[in-house]
Amino acid sequence: xxxxxxxxxxxxxxxxxxxxxxxxxxxxxxxxxxxxxxxxxxxxxxxxxxxxxxxxxxxxxxxxxxxxxxxxxxxxxxxxxxxxxxxx
Numbered sequence: 584x585x586x587x588x589x590x591x592x593x594x595x596x597x598x599x600x601x602x603x604x605x606x607x608x609x610x611x612x613x614x615x616x617x618x619x620x621x622x623x624x625x626x627x628x629x630x631x632x633x634x635x636x637x638x639x640x641x642x643x644x645x646x647x648x649x650x651x652x653x654x655x656x657x658x659x660x661x662x663x664x665x666x667x668x669x670x671x
Contacts, residue, residue, distance in 0.1 A: 584670050592666060599659045603652050610644040611637050 614637050622632065645652075 588666065588670070592663065595662065596659060599655055603655055606648055607641060607644050611641050614640045 615633065618633050618636055622628065
């Protein structure tokens with residue numbers, strides 16, 4: 584296994600992980616900002632008001648994105664197996 588191949592594989596894996604996690608983190612960020620604006624407007628400083636909706640919306644986003652995430656993970660796994668079969 585050459586250094587170029589290792590760098591290529593790691594780049595591909597990190598990009599896939601970033602691609603999978605971006606929508607989930609985006610949902611959490613947007614919900615957090617909306618709740619923060621609501622808290623600032625109403626002067627409510629309850630910590631669970633931030634935590635519970637973010638967990639719920641993140642869980643819903645994960646449930647809706649599971650087929651897409653599995654497709655991406657299967658694709659990268661097949662690509663890694665193809666690369667490994669050429670090395671061995």
